[in-house]
Amino acid sequence: MKEALQLILSNAIAAAATRVTGSAGAMAVVPEGFKLHSLEKLEAHRNRFRGALSTSSLADFVTYVKERADELTHGFVDKDSMSCRVIFNLGNADLAGHADDFATLALQPTAAYAALQRLAGQRLSQKDLAEWMEDWRDFLQAITPTDEVLPLVQAIAAVRNITIKASSERTTVEGNLNASRSAMDQVEAASQDTLPGSLIFSCPPFDGLPVRNFVLRLAVITTEAKPVIKLRWVGEEQVREEIAQEFKELLAAEIADSTSLTIGTFKVGE
Template identity: 35%
Template sequence: MEQAAVKQIADLAVAAQANLPVQVNGAASIAILPEGFKLHSTERFNDGRDRYRGAYQTSSISSFVEYVGYRNGSNDENVQTYIETTRGLKARTFLNLGDVFTPGHGDDTATLTLEKKAEFARFEGINGNRIRQQQLIDIVDDWADFLSAHTEQGEVELDKAIRALRKVKITKGSELDSQVRDFGHQVSALEKLEATGVDENLPHFFLLHTECYHGLNPRSVKLSLRISANNDDAPGFVLRIVGEEALNESLADEFKGILTEKLAGQGRIFQGEFTP
């Protein structure tokens, strides 16, 4: 007799002995089948599911809070929300995690992932990078509704600031200069590159007026401006977010504060990530 036939007879014998299907758990549709003696869920063949679960996702704080409140109508104290702020601003609520004495499956969740505002994402993307003169002018023009330009004397009109940016040129000199200046960069003891055409309206910094993330409060983010001279004829510029670490910490604290307030009475809130 062939080996395949022997195996088939053995499987049928086991199946007959087991009196399939076997209901292992009255609350779950599980049956033992002869194929490798694995467990197979037959839930999809039932009129309804064995239990409710799902994975809700949104980028809206209000929708997230509304959904958690709707699903946790009984104000179950075992509902747990974990706020994670090291890689963006996110929160995840487990609606059926249970507790250490009566643990749940932890597969019924609501996830909130805040999205960055377009203007903040644009300037964060060029933070600390050298960009060409025309590119900076285009960026300032594109996002003018969110920017204000400032010198040491105060705010200047944005169109005047753009004209001042256009005037900047790079020239080569031969005098010895060992000083570090905002608008100059020494190449060697005999040759240096110098920015010229700098007038009184050239901004020392910009303020980006933005919420940073959808749902947070508006704030002003300071962007310092530095001329970057190299061997190219055209000048370059560097925009840098001033106090970036402090800004991120402030955004994280605000996010945590909003959720703590809006989810009051909806279970426990923790800082960090949790994997069931």
């Protein structure tokens, strides 16, 4: 009996071709559970524009935002991931939008900056560092421990020719009632040429950001059979923070007249 009644109701609704029109566009009531189903996909045009642009190009992102932004637009800058999302239909507290129309910029590190990040802090052989310096010579400047510029060719040769020198010093003291002995071993790294004390690597960290000088302090580890070299990125955390601030300031300068920006990420509430 129940099944028969449901069948009669379904047939009656289907025959009536019930349609509902609202802000979401035309909807049709169909017999299956009497649910509303959007007819948008059957129309010639969508009910409203919505989409998601993703790009790593700062210039293209700025152009798109300027073309689309209005008073309901708002942007959010994530300095940790060097990204920005601008939502075009966020709305406000009185008239909230769907927040499903947005553009996302995710900057990608330049090839040179990526190479720097891969190398800094790693344990390198003489060959590894010398070859890296040769590959990126256009971005490098070598500095001696006394802060003088060192020709890069000479710096590379010095890295290839590092030798480990060891020396020992022993002292013995004899007294009437006591005796003491001490030994001191010294191990140092030396080269036929002057070893650089640091390297300056110059490149833009991300496309659209200005060129920066990154200082890498060179240290030779002498506890192994062969010399091991590490390049320590001087002030790494501070430099990364400055780059993130540059990113935010650059965005603000480019699109501040089109939309407001907030530091952080945004998630639409349920």
